[in-house]
Amino acid sequence: MKETASFAWDTWARYHVIELLAYWEGRVTASALREAFHLGKDRAQQVLRVYREEVAVDNLVYDTSRKAWMPTPQFTPYFIRGHVDEYLHLLGTHDALNPQFVGLGLGAANTESVPMPIRDVSPEVVRAVVSAARERQRLEVLYASFSSPRGEDRIIAPHTLVYAAGRWHVRAYCEKNAAFRDFVLSRFRGVPEAIGDALPAAAQANDEDWENRLILEIIPDRRLSDAERELIAQDYAMEEHMLAITCRCALAQYVLREYGINHRHVEGDPRAQQVDLGNREALRQWLY
Template sequence: MELENVNYAQKQRLAYIDFKLMFTGSVTRNEIIQRFECGTAAASRDLALYKELAPRNLTYNTTDRRYVIESNFKPFFNHDPRKTLVKLANEISDGFDAIGDTKFPVEAPSSLNVPDLMIVARISQAIFQNKAINIIYTSLSSGSNSRDIVPHSIIDNGLRWHVRAYCRKSEEFRDFVLTRITKATMKSGISKEHENKKQDKEWNTFISLELVPHPKNIQHPTAIELDYGMVDGKMTIKARAALTGYLLRRWNVDCSDNAELNSSEYQLYLNNKHLISGAGNLTLAPGFQDL
């Protein structure tokens, strides 16, 4: 059967199968039934049709009773990288952008670059399957090299996409910029206990950030209070320690000791700097210096 002869509803289900295989490494008939509230027979037809259209993309594992991705998988649908990353960030795993042509009147700032979607897919598969991957990574300090990492989260810091992972080379949890990964290969075997997300102290620690209108750069602080929905002239947000530096940089929060950053771009000031010295990536925070 040709894809143009398939109705819209079934194309959606086929795109979902393609998406699940690509980013989790497997799909089950029951997942299709629950996602689309369809019958067993319809889900079976969808899987059979996908197998007919993309025979080299999946195989049935009789032990686990699920369809698993083949090593030579190639996405059957064209998943737009930017839209797909947004879907992943918001846990929307349907792949619907691969079909429909609805245009919504919404614009977002353009990013300078987006990661290779197949690299993201392999990392996502490793997360779902609790496995390590070998990556070729280019860092600013040491250039290109090979290392094994155990990823647990993919992060959009507002400027770039990162993967949070345990690095077996440095023996610690670190962030890796996705666009600097040029190759990712899944490794066999399950990751070890000390490599999993629960052991990532900075990731599991939450820090309260007290933000106020900048005391020197803002002439009318009420405007900033309205912008951010502040109460009594301040707002308190909780952030993962591992992400704190990224967030403060993204929001241009002045983190200097005495609100010393004299520029109109700094409209917010961190009012409780003394409480966050143990957070991660604080070198990225504007004006931050260790106490």
Template sequence: MTTSPIASSSPAEPASLPTSIRQRLMHIERCLFWKGEVQRADLIDTFEITTVQAAKDFRLYMDSFPGNMAYNQSRRRYIPQGRFTPALIRPDTLDEFADMPSAQVPVARWPLPLRRASPEVLLVMVEGVRDRRMIEVQYQSMTGQAPEWRWLSPHAFASDAERWHVRAFCHKRQEFRDFVLGRILSTRDVDATDIDPAGDTEWNTFVDVLVTPNPRLEAEQRQAIGAEYQLPEDLELTLKLRKSMLFYVNAKFEPATTEDPAAHQLFVAALKESE
């Protein structure tokens, strides 16, 4: 008896298939989960494959995961069966599906402008980090009246989940700082640098941050927040992060001046440097 190459697959242990095939099988599963149906056109249009290849992919999926989907003759598409259980994807956030059009599942997003850097700036900054160079950049600081030119020696990138920063030595301020990539308007000269990233103490120091539901909330509310963020039973989660990122964690979780504890559901309860 021949065993399917992905019959024992699980989200934690992806099947040992070529990446292209595995991606198409995962897309089949996303459509089943999100749209409640999948057609050959979903694969053909997304991956630019032939109808023959799409048919083979559907057969492989059904053979590998019997009971997950079947072809519906009247609707002329594949639909999930009553025992459908995702085997290749881990659907724990809507981010993976929100861009997939579905007439049955409406989605709305905040109409906020995206924070992006220009491709030209990104190219120069990435090369600067990779090749250990210092770069003259035109930067729009929040404290200055107009953009100004300054030399940076970048050595790393960091995200606060809302925007990307470049960690760099500022030759004007003579210290390591964070610079928002989207505020670098342009670049000019590039030169060698003798700045050693090892000297960036805040970047190279790790801290343990204890995050917990606001104790001013009612017990039931604290439990609800714990479930939402998948906190341990004691409702305390320790995050290990670089010390330079602590500012952004505090800005997100630290309670502001307000009498309503529900306005700040999580906050930093304790902090210590990691060993």
């Protein structure tokens, strides 16, 4: 295969997406390429054919039951680094590619950003979670937590992959708790195993904290002077000293974390705190 840098930019980008989907989701379809690049059906199929036959002949094999191209055991990435941040960028740019994903999307694009630490998330875990969410299946997982640092067996039924507060989570129904919970993907041990269809109770429509939304009223810290509060209001484009953010109830804690608001702790120096939650009491039930 010729050097990847020698490909035209649009060709390189398409092969990049093919490898990202194969590596992180475990499947690639022509419809995904059509969605990502607004290609016609024939053109999308041609891109896949050229990649398979001329670029990376041992990377993909067709699964007739799933009607998708799957990575082979010999899969070798040429157009990706294998870092989870690449996959996050793809989903954040192309919302329709994976309906089982949601990011907070709080800020506008910047010319420069501070790099965040890359959490260790295995592609095998992501593939299993995305597949289970898509197919509405149960997963048997070994999950580590502060109460069980070495891991505890759980049976979950995921419905949405979430990137928030610098970490990957999955929103899932937990059969142990008989309730919906957030699970951090870097705390999964081993590869989750699909064990059949999800229970009726695990349907996303039953996740009330996910389906319902609330409004966070972000305000300048009341301890600041009038001039300082006005400055903060301008920094955050507030209207009448308040920024209203609508979000899913289940994601409220993550949005607040992005704004440096901790409902259990307030900085002693208001200039360090800067902003606060104005309707804290009304939302207390969603602040864990």
